[in-house]
Amino acid sequence: MATIELKGVGKRFAHVDVIKDVSLSIADGEFCVLVGPSGSGKSTLLRTIAGLEEATSGQLFIGGRDVTREPPKSRDIAMVFQSYALYPQMTVRENMGFGLKLMKRPAEEIRRRVDEVARMLSLEPLMERRPAALSGGQRQRVAMGRAMVREPAAFLFDEPLSNLDAALRSAVRQEIRALHARLRTTSVYVTHDQVEAMTMGDTIVVLRDGRVEQSGSPTELYDRPANRFVAGFIGSPAMNFCALPGELGTALDVTRLQLGVRPEHLQLGHVPDAAVAFDCRVESIEFMGAQSQLNLQSAAGPLVVNVPDRPALSSGSTVSVSALRRHLHFFDAQSGLRQEAV
Incomplete structure (x- = not known):
């Protein structure tokens, strides 16, 4: 060795x-x-x-x-x-x-x-x-x-x-x-x-x-x-990237950051104490056995969400998704480097 x-x-x-x-x-x-x-x-x-x-x-x-x-x-x-x-x-x-x-x-x-x-x-x-x-x-x-x-x-x-x-x-x-x-x-x-x-x-x-x-x-x-x-x-499906929702950007007092959140960390509905939420339209649903992959469209751009089992949704449905602050990642919009938003 x-x-x-x-x-x-x-x-x-x-x-x-x-x-x-x-x-x-x-x-x-x-x-x-x-x-x-x-x-x-x-x-x-x-x-x-x-x-x-x-x-x-x-x-x-x-x-x-x-x-x-x-x-x-x-x-x-x-x-x-x-x-x-x-x-x-x-x-x-x-x-x-x-x-x-x-x-x-x-x-x-x-x-x-x-x-x-x-x-x-x-x-x-x-x-x-x-x-x-x-x-x-x-x-x-x-x-x-x-x-x-x-x-x-x-x-x-x-x-x-x-x-x-x-x-x-x-x-x-x-x-x-x-x-x-x-x-x-x-x-x-x-x-x-x-x-x-x-x-x-x-x-x-x-x-x-x-x-x-x-x-x-x-x-x-x-x-x-x-x-x-x-x-x-790293991660499958890949992390979602989008612009910061207005209220989050205001709270963080930044405009240069891009938000990243993994599909498995987005949850259906409004989670208590959620730091970010999106109103979305369901584009398609991919059933994969123990979980389903939702392909959504929001005002911030396309989002992929992994959820357990089979949600009672179909293409064209509207749904809200949200994520806790500890699951959010922030990247400089120009350099792409990780940033610690405060």
């Missing part, structure tokens, strides 16, 4: 800066998730940590050792790819042990470590099969097993679940977290799925245009987003 530290790391392709002055510390045993929209630089940053891309500027340390100019094989990391990258002509056993074979480890050690990891991942019945005979979830477990047998200082995951269906993604996600709880190996995990990030990460790093917008625990990013971008990216 090892710490991972980036100091002012940048990466340029031709004349384009893809990673811009990223400084980041990942603690020993931490599960860190890099998240952001397509083109934010998250996979490039992971590949730079792995040594598959060389940093244009800055320094990178793994376990306190400067590995900025070291090749991947010298960094003591193992990477799990989106595409699995299994050798089709090899059996599961041969795939899992191939890295150790290249390292010229004794055959008995390879067998022991492969068998141990196979038990952890429930792969024993599959050991003599080839990748073509495996399901997507089984291939992903083999790819993880191949990384695990090396007992690296750190695991790097590059969107490993994106090729799986929703139900399987959820199951494998739980397996990865359970394995991390058991092994406590430092892990860096890339995803574009903010729900995946929220449910897996000890720490989440939100990237945009090659820069870190905010890093912290899932609850920190959810409760106190640093800016409007993070507020809109």
Whole structure:
């Protein structure tokens, strides 16, 4: 296990800066998730940590050792790819042990470590099969097993679940977290799925245009987003943004702020002690089982509201929604930075 530290790391392709002055510390045993929209630089940053891309500027340390100019094989990391990258002509056993074979480890050690990891991942019945005979979830477990047998200082995951269906993604996600709880190996995990990030990460790093917008625990990013971008990216459905209602703006004595409130924090009707209320028209209702999503139109703009069960409403109905002061977020209308309204 090892710490991972980036100091002012940048990466340029031709004349384009893809990673811009990223400084980041990942603690020993931490599960860190890099998240952001397509083109934010998250996979490039992971590949730079792995040594598959060389940093244009800055320094990178793994376990306190400067590995900025070291090749991947010298960094003591193992990477799990989106595409699995299994050798089709090899059996599961041969795939899992191939890295150790290249390292010229004794055959008995390879067998022991492969068998141990196979038990952890429930792969024993599959050991003599080839990748073509495996399901997507089984291939992903083999790819993880191949990384695990090396007992690296750190695991790097590059969107490993994106090729799986929703139900399987959820199951494998739980397996990865359970394995991390058991092994406590430092892990860096890339995803574009903010729900995946929220449910897996000890720490989440939100990237945009090659820069870190905010890093912290899932609850920190959810409760106190640093800016409007993070507020809109973390949470599903996304946070509502609108102009301050006149009475609230007057009470706060501000005009430069924009209001943010999450769909799950808006309630139907006028809640006692509510800080803000909107009169709305129901545009549509999406039933999702245990809850429903209301798509509303108000004088302040469109609003999304999550409510339990099935409200007695229909398209065209009028309804009031309100929120308590502790659930309100305020952002500078120009810079987008979080503001503490008083």
